[in-house]
Amino acid sequence: MRKKTRPSRRTQHLCLYVVLRIQPGPHACQFEEENEEIGGGAEGGQGKRKRLFSKELRCMMYGFGDDQNPYTESVDILEDLVIEFITEMTHKAMSIGRQGRVQVEDIVFLIRKDPRKFARVKDLLTMNEELKRARKAFDEANYGS
Secondary structure (H helix, E strand, O other): OOOOOOOOOHHHHHHHHHHHOOOOOOOOOOOOHHHHOOOHHHHOOOOOEEEEOOOHHHHHHHHHOOOOOOOOOHHHHHHHHHHHHHHHHHHHHOOOOOOOOOOHHHHHHOOOOOOOHHHHHHHHEEEEHHHHHHHHHHHHHHHHO
């Protein structure tokens, strides 16, 4: 049986970026920053662990109608759910395609049956390609080829 390992922080960030694409707008929330380390939680009592997405989740919660300073417990629960989702998706993506590697195509394959997520990922990938082309054109115009 294959040992389950926790995906790297970079992989978790990549998955969150692809699935959620968090971008605060011009009216980004401002809240009182709290200590973003907690004890226990999903790690099972291995001491304190840093909250990775606390600030972004607070902004998203505010954007969706919550209080400007939502309860820390609400943010923590939501973050646990997000990390669990990212971890599960990453494990599934690592088991398909090239073993032990996560590629964008694997994520797209996994969400193909969820029309909202699939459409969002297609939009984000298209925007990413457009940004790459624009940067390349900008660099060529400024520095010449």
